[in-house]
Amino acid sequence: MKTFFAHHRSSVHRGSALITTLLMTSLIMLITLGIAQLIAGDIRTGAEFVREGKALYMAEAGLERGLLELKQKHPGFQPKPISEDASLVYDLEFLTQATELPVDSEYRILEQQRSVAIPLFYVDAQNVPNPITDFLVKYFVPFKENIQNAKLQDIDLLRWKIVGINNDSGNAESISDFTAASDMASSATPNCFGTQLDLSDSAVKGSCIPDTNGAPVASSVVSGVSVQHLNCMWNQARSHYTYVPSTDFQGSTDVLEATCYSIKDFLTKHSQSYLILTNLVNPDIIESLDENQKFALSKINYRVLTSEPVLRDEVVIRSTGHFGSSKKSLDLSLSGDVFLPVFNFSIYRTDSEK
16 A cells, blocks of 8 residues: 555656646747747848848939939939949939929029029930020019018119020120019019010919019210110010120120110020029118018019929939838939129218217
């Protein structure tokens, strides 16, 4: 009897040990599998991180390629999208052209005493510049949007100039004029000048108020030529700079002709022309307003329409790098605005008592 119970207790002990062993083994296996899964996950995460990093570097390489493409071409050249093979693995898209400036809003603000240059030529697929003969500038000073009783009517605020290369002589020549503000103009009905009033505009519908460049002023003499600023139309310029051979010394001299020169004629006879807009608002001439109100009216809202796509005011290069299953996209925006300094000088002095 004693032997039976001893044997029974020994069997129970061995069974308990086996169960304990199995439980411990299972627990160790579960822990091992968990650790293995964590390690595998870290490996996958690390590999994905490496792939994403390589894709990012590929996208950056694409941007550098895009900058090189644009640097070697004329302003406004629109390269075709570039898709590289597996050795470089990036895709490039260029957004350089538009017929409406700005492209992201109705108007762009031209700050006081700032200038912007807009090319009046388009570049074809062979990187050859071609003249644009039709454009329209819409602009207004925000009277109605800000201050009802502001008085700036008929005061020249916006100076425009077109500079181009004469197709026959190869000389740089220009036409220019000043345009006035109008308290009748607004964002919906702006002042306008250019060559064609009915150019299509998807953002600002409605008609323009054509600019008429002021009343005649007294005659003067510039470079031996009699000058009189006439009352020209919205599609003409009062000032025309040309170049003629000099009789006094070797070279050439500029002559200012005070004719109402057709803007379209100038664009037809010149190549690679640029339109330069300059804000010449002087807040001190705004009547009966405090400084904050004057500052609000010192900004000119402008919009430019062209008959052919020209250089956007903000060029965008889009590059997508891909490595394996990972993709990274980068956009690079390049401002097309050109700052040209405008200097003001005071022609007066104050004495010690004032």
